[in-house]
Amino acid sequence: MGNTESVVVQKSLARFRPEERPVVEGVFDRLQGGTGGSAGKAAAAGKTLTLEMLQSSVGSVAPDSMVRRIYRCLSSIDAGLAAPAGKTQQSGVCREQLVVFLADTLRGTAEERAPLVMSMSSQQASGAAAAAATCQEVVEFVQDLVSAVVQVLVHRGRLQGWKPDRMSDISLGVKLLAEQMCSELKPSDQGSCDVSCLEDWIFRVQQVSLYLEMLVAEGLDVSLSGRPTPTLLPPCRETPWKDLRSLLDLPTLMFLAPQLPDSYSAPWRLVFSTQLHGESFTRMVGGLIKHGPTLLLIKDTKGHVFGGFASHGWEVKPQFQGDSRCFLFTVFPQLRVFTATGYNQHFMYLNQHQQTMPNGLGMGGQHGYFGLWLDCDFGRGHSRARPKCTTYGSPQLSGDEDFTVDSMEVWAVGKPPEPEEGDGEVGGKRSILDADPEVQAMMEMTGKTLHSQGLREPEEDQEQ
Numbered sequence: 001m002g003n004t005e006s007v008v009v010q011k012s013l014a015r016f017r018p019e020e021r022p023v024v025e026g027v028f029d030r031l032q033g034g035t036g037g038s039a040g041k042a043a044a045a046g047k048t049l050t051l052e053m054l055q056s057s058v059g060s061v062a063p064d065s066m067v068r069r070i071y072r073c074l075s076s077i078d079a080g081l082a083a084p085a086g087k088t089q090q091s092g093v094c095r096e097q098l099v100v101f102l103a104d105t106l107r108g109t110a111e112e113r114a115p116l117v118m119s120m121s122s123q124q125a126s127g128a129a130a131a132a133a134t135c136q137e138v139v140e141f142v143q144d145l146v147s148a149v150v151q152v153l154v155h156r157g158r159l160q161g162w163k164p165d166r167m168s169d170i171s172l173g174v175k176l177l178a179e180q181m182c183s184e185l186k187p188s189d190q191g192s193c194d195v196s197c198l199e200d201w202i203f204r205v206q207q208v209s210l211y212l213e214m215l216v217a218e219g220l221d222v223s224l225s226g227r228p229t230p231t232l233l234p235p236c237r238e239t240p241w242k243d244l245r246s247l248l249d250l251p252t253l254m255f256l257a258p259q260l261p262d263s264y265s266a267p268w269r270l271v272f273s274t275q276l277h278g279e280s281f282t283r284m285v286g287g288l289i290k291h292g293p294t295l296l297l298i299k300d301t302k303g304h305v306f307g308g309f310a311s312h313g314w315e316v317k318p319q320f321q322g323d324s325r326c327f328l329f330t331v332f333p334q335l336r337v338f339t340a341t342g343y344n345q346h347f348m349y350l351n352q353h354q355q356t357m358p359n360g361l362g363m364g365g366q367h368g369y370f371g372l373w374l375d376c377d378f379g380r381g382h383s384r385a386r387p388k389c390t391t392y393g394s395p396q397l398s399g400d401e402d403f404t405v406d407s408m409e410v411w412a413v414g415k416p417p418e419p420e421e422g423d424g425e426v427g428g429k430r431s432i433l434d435a436d437p438e439v440q441a442m443m444e445m446t447g448k449t450l451h452s453q454g455l456r457e458p459e460e461d462q463e464q
Contacts, residue, residue: 008079009096012103020224024102027220028095031057048092049074058219061155062148066215069144073119074101105216106224113209114199117141121193132192135185142178142208149211150174150250152218153232161236161267162253166244172332173251180255180335181205207254233257234413235267243276247297247305247409252331256295259337260309260413261325266292272410281360281378284410285352288314288361293414296361297331298374298381299406302399305331306383308363308372309413314350318357322347328363328371328394338371338394346391352376364391372397379405 013021031053051071058067071093079096104112121133121141133141150170153159164170184205187193193201202208210230216222217229233250234257270276271294272287288294290313297307311325324340326347340347349362349370357367360381364371371389374381381404383397 009099012100015103015107017225023222023224024099025095027102027222028098031098031220048094049098050092054093057221058215061152061219062215063144063151066144066148069120069141070216070219073116074098076119077101102216102220102222105212106222110199110203110209113202113212114195117198117202117208117212118193118195121198132188132194133198135182135187135191135193138185138193138198139178139182142181143174145208145211145215146174146177146181146251146254148215148219149232149254152214153250156218158229158231158233159250160231160233161239162233162250163241164250166241167246168249168252170249170251173249176332176335177251177255181207234265237267237269239268239270240276244270244273245275246270247299247331247407252335255335256329256337259327259329260293260295261311266413266415268295269412270409271412272408274405274407274409279378279405281352281374281376284361284374284378284408285314285316285350287410288350289316291412293412295411295413296372297409297411298372298398299408300381300398300400300403301406302403303332303406304397304399304403306372306397307331310348310363312348314348314361316350316352318351318354320346320349326363326392328389328392328397330397338389338392341391341393343390364389364394366390374405381405 013024016024028049031049051068054071054074055064055067058070062070074093074097077097077100079094079100101116104116108116117138118133121137123137154164185193185197185201187197210232214230214232217224232254234253269291271291272284277283277287288310292313294310294314295307296310297305299305306329308328309326310322312322315321323345324342324347326340328338330336344366346362346364346366349358349360351357351359353359359376361374362370362372365373365384369384370382371385371392371394372381372383380402381398382402384401385394385396388395
């Protein structure tokens, strides 16, 4: 290979550390050895990779449709090579094309990855550079990509304690996650996506690069220094899988876990399930309090699945609580997250056994008009938004505005708070307002000054 012909390849190799370059250059030879028999020897002699060779390596962690997409992409790469005089370009994938592909997928920018995603999305013949892809073609590519990542997690033993066979349908979760990711596309008026459209999308939707990098690194067994494999799933502990059929699935977890604040890295623990604990508001409250941050997941009788994330441990009291890190979300029929708007601070509400204030669990909105409400008479609730919940900007989450609970789960997702001595005391004695929080709530609503509140020691922010 002459110096002029190797410029593109040398620039690609320069993105890797010196100790990583032999690993990258060795992938080609290793893939050639993946196919035995006369076909493998003939291909090796021609110094090209065939589809069969790629299938033998990547096929264990990716659907065949995804392997074919990668091969089509490899074939379309212009590695700056010209066929020798009197000879036609060889069929198959050459070493230089593979090096450029590895550099762009593992070390590339959104600008460099966009043409690769275009090649893998477009249904044009192998070796042809596509000018645009339809939104549906991109959706189908992302479905294959998400499926491949899920297979990597399963076959490489990176489930972190989750049990897919005791969870919801993965195939549905794949479609929902792919639709959510592609909802961020900004196609042309004709509904097509050119390279600049894909570049903008890849830049904004980080999962595209993350999933693509993981698939290539795992499928082609490219182990690079200083590049730990992303976990994608939070750890799961203390969950009785034998008796459970969770509302969660792996793609939904891949979507929800990154929405939590960075500091919430504790294992997820199931603290309430209607399957295990029955339909009891009191038992649900017992699972909520003293467990720190939680994620609520509800399925109504219309089949809609939705919920909310509570950034703080719940307290039974007739006042709103929580902070702007709380959010509401939907899982089915669409994966979406709705974060705080800043309009008000009605993030969380939990009350029980009082006569003048609403009894139940609420998130967002206001009394009688919550973004998400579960009545203390367990099994009934509402999600009211005309047109949006004021606190979270969310639409109606449930199938009907007033819904009936089919099943529900509560997952503790953060470090439980440490018990504090003397909490709520003034000079070692409890305030009358603490003895009757209903009185405090009524005084706040009528604008009365709570003088004893000013005598309390300021509370220090707790790390959750």
